[in-house]
Amino acid sequence: MTELVFAGTDGGAITRIADYERTGGFQALAKARAMAPDAVIEELKTSNLRGRGGAFFPTGAKWGFVPKPEQLAKPHYLVINADESEPGTFKDREILLRVPFRFLEGCLIGAHAIQAKHVFVYIRGEYEREFEVLVEALEQMHAKPGLIGDVTVVVHRGAGAYICGEETALLESLEGKRGQPRTKPPFPAVAGLYASPTAVNNVESVATATTVLELGGAEYAKIGVENSTGTRVFSLSGNVVNGGNYELPHGYPLKDLIYELGGGIPGGRKLKAVIPGGSSTVILTAEEAERANLDFTSLVGMGTAIGSAAVIALDDRCCMVQLAVRVSQFYEHESCGKCTPCRVGTRWLTGILQKIEDGRGEQGDLDLLLDVAERINGKCLCPLGDSDAIAVGSYVAKFRDEFQAHIDLGRCPFDGGASLDGLLAPVEMHERMIHAHHIPKPLPVIA
Amino acid sequence: MAETTLHDRIQELRDRYPDARSAVMPALQLAQSEHGGWLPEEAFRLVADALETTPAYCLSIASFYDMFRLEPVGRTMIEVCTNISCGVCGAQDVVDAFERELGIACGETTPDGAFTLRTVECLGGCGWATIVAVNNRHRLHVKADHVPGIVKEVRG
Numbered sequence: 001m002t003e004l005v006f007a008g009t010d011g012g013a014i015t016r017i018a019d020y021e022r023t024g025g026f027q028a029l030a031k032a033r034a035m036a037p038d039a040v041i042e043e044l045k046t047s048n049l050r051g052r053g054g055a056f057f058p059t060g061a062k063w064g065f066v067p068k069p070e071q072l073a074k075p076h077y078l079v080i081n082a083d084e085s086e087p088g089t090f091k092d093r094e095i096l097l098r099v100p101f102r103f104l105e106g107c108l109i110g111a112h113a114i115q116a117k118h119v120f121v122y123i124r125g126e127y128e129r130e131f132e133v134l135v136e137a138l139e140q141m142h143a144k145p146g147l148i149g150d151v152t153v154v155v156h157r158g159a160g161a162y163i164c165g166e167e168t169a170l171l172e173s174l175e176g177k178r179g180q181p182r183t184k185p186p187f188p189a190v191a192g193l194y195a196s197p198t199a200v201n202n203v204e205s206v207a208t209a210t211t212v213l214e215l216g217g218a219e220y221a222k223i224g225v226e227n228s229t230g231t232r233v234f235s236l237s238g239n240v241v242n243g244g245n246y247e248l249p250h251g252y253p254l255k256d257l258i259y260e261l262g263g264g265i266p267g268g269r270k271l272k273a274v275i276p277g278g279s280s281t282v283i284l285t286a287e288e289a290e291r292a293n294l295d296f297t298s299l300v301g302m303g304t305a306i307g308s309a310a311v312i313a314l315d316d317r318c319c320m321v322q323l324a325v326r327v328s329q330f331y332e333h334e335s336c337g338k339c340t341p342c343r344v345g346t347r348w349l350t351g352i353l354q355k356i357e358d359g360r361g362e363q364g365d366l367d368l369l370l371d372v373a374e375r376i377n378g379k380c381l382c383p384l385g386d387s388d389a390i391a392v393g394s395y396v397a398k399f400r401d402e403f404q405a406h407i408d409l410g411r412c413p414f415d416g417g418a419s420l421d422g423l424l425a426p427v428e429m430h431e432r433m434i435h436a437h438h439i440p441k442p443l444p445v446i447a
Numbered sequence: 448m449a450e451t452t453l454h455d456r457i458q459e460l461r462d463r464y465p466d467a468r469s470a471v472m473p474a475l476q477l478a479q480s481e482h483g484g485w486l487p488e489e490a491f492r493l494v495a496d497a498l499e500t501t502p503a504y505c506l507s508i509a510s511f512y513d514m515f516r517l518e519p520v521g522r523t524m525i526e527v528c529t530n531i532s533c534g535v536c537g538a539q540d541v542v543d544a545f546e547r548e549l550g551i552a553c554g555e556t557t558p559d560g561a562f563t564l565r566t567v568e569c570l571g572g573c574g575w576a577t578i579v580a581v582n583n584r585h586r587l588h589v590k591a592d593h594v595p596g597i598v599k600e601v602r603g
């Protein structure tokens with residue numbers, strides 16, 4: 001399989017600068033610096049590289065939106081989103097661990113393209129080893145005169161908040177505030193970090209920018225499929241034999257990732273469903289997963305999205321109501337509380353779903369659930385609440401019989417045999433602690 | 448004195464940013480590690496003084512983020528991911544095993560102050576489930592029967 005992001009690693013890590021230089025490291029940066037910033041952006045546009053964080057926004061266009069210094073005389077910033085925390089996603093950490101120099105080279109290419117002298121890498125606080133690897137790599141780069149040049153690179157650690165993966169929340173957090181999304185416009189390109197022109201890019205996107213400069217945009221665009229050029233690092237997890245990251249060309253069949261590379265479903269069990277692009281995406285039934293290819297067009301055609309390329313396989317022990325409860329608990333826990341539909345709605349969704357799972361569901365609850373989802377979707381500053389509504393809504397749409405069975409039987413039809421039975425979510429743990437401290441609990445939302 | 452050092456180190460952090468406010472999170476992280484893994488009132492005063500802000504502002508930041516602790520914690524923090532991928536691979540068995548082994552419930556600290564046990568949201572290691580963070584170092588592929596060994600290893 002062609003590896004571009006992990007090229008030259010031979011399954012290992014390149015953490016010494018001499019090893020990276022031996023494999024052609026920093027030649028892409030030299031090439032970029034010999035080009036005008038606009039020419040670098042053109043190269044990215046030709047490659048049709050699209051953002052690897054989840055929104056799939058074209059990287060070249062994003063860099064092109066940043067005003068030129070002569071148009072807007074403020075400091076320009078490149079901010080890297082290394083706050084990887086979409087459930088199912090663990091690719092950026094492996095990129096940081098195994099190819100830190102390719103990533104940092106991409107940062108410097110990006111800084112050149114948008115004419116920024118400051119790069120901030122916002123890395124999630126839980127990635128301690130990854131942070132250390134980055135800092136060590138930067139130290140090695142600083143020892144090479146002229147390599148980093150007059151650019152300042154600061155690695156800034158997050159402190160545990162999923163919402164900071166949303167770019168404007170990330171910028172707020174980087175400014176030393178609570179990580180709550182901003183109203184857009186203005187967009188970060190014009191008024192981002194410290195109200196200055198800013199591009200926010202994902203780790204894999206900038207690491208891939210290095211490859212694009214190495215190969216040339218046109219050559220890069222030949223890899224993958226139309227609308228989804230190049231390779232992608234797919235995170236495979238859940239009920240599979242060989243979980244892990246797989247760098248594959250876009251358009252790779254989902255079933256081959258699960259059954260061939262992933263070794264299939266353990267214990268001879270049956271695949272029930274697949275979450276194709278992180279917990280925010282619409283679920284696929286096993287039948288749909290058979291037909292899906294891992295690219296933008298194929299997955300949009302099936303009503304879902306490639307998202308963060310996080311493929312979660314679920315076997316036949318997965319109770320869809322329990323899955324919905326757990327996903328909703330996550331979004332409830334991570335809601336920043338700024339927008340009412342999300343703050344209140346995610347709690348409502350969890351409450352209704354828990355009621356159904358506990359066997360207390362009434363016929364009207366399914367409609368109520370979808371109604372609440374509708375009242376969240378598209379009504380907030382950021383897509384956090386939408387993600388809960390969309391994911392949970394898709395479980396109901398595709399596994400409605402299973403939700404109905406909970407209501408009809410007055411209990412979970414899995415009878416204690418489901419894979420997510422009795423799972424303790426952090427949001428529940430916090431409620432237990434509040435209870436233990438005799439702090440009055442908020443009134444239950446659902447009777 | 449630890450206080451002077453912390454103050455100076457916060458000034459170093461401050462110099463990394465165009466705006467001093469950006470140093471609030473790194474300063475709190477530093478203060479937390481120097482105060483036994485949590486943030487007592489004194490830590491907020493120190494950070495606020497060093498960055499010319501108020502303890503209340505620092506508390507408003509600390510309370511937003513999951514990794515800042517506002518109550519004393521054990522010397523070793525054990526965090527088990529119970530998100531989807533870890534969940535379907537038996538994370539709850541791992542949680543139960545830690546509760547049994549340590550004799551505490553999730554969210555609690557052992558009476559000797561050695562361990563705090565928590566469940567956490569996705570730690571970003573889904574393909575290597577179950578992920579357990581021991582003082583922020585991630586253990587991969589943890590099963591319930593590994594738990595006594597992990598606790599023994601930490602106890603030394």
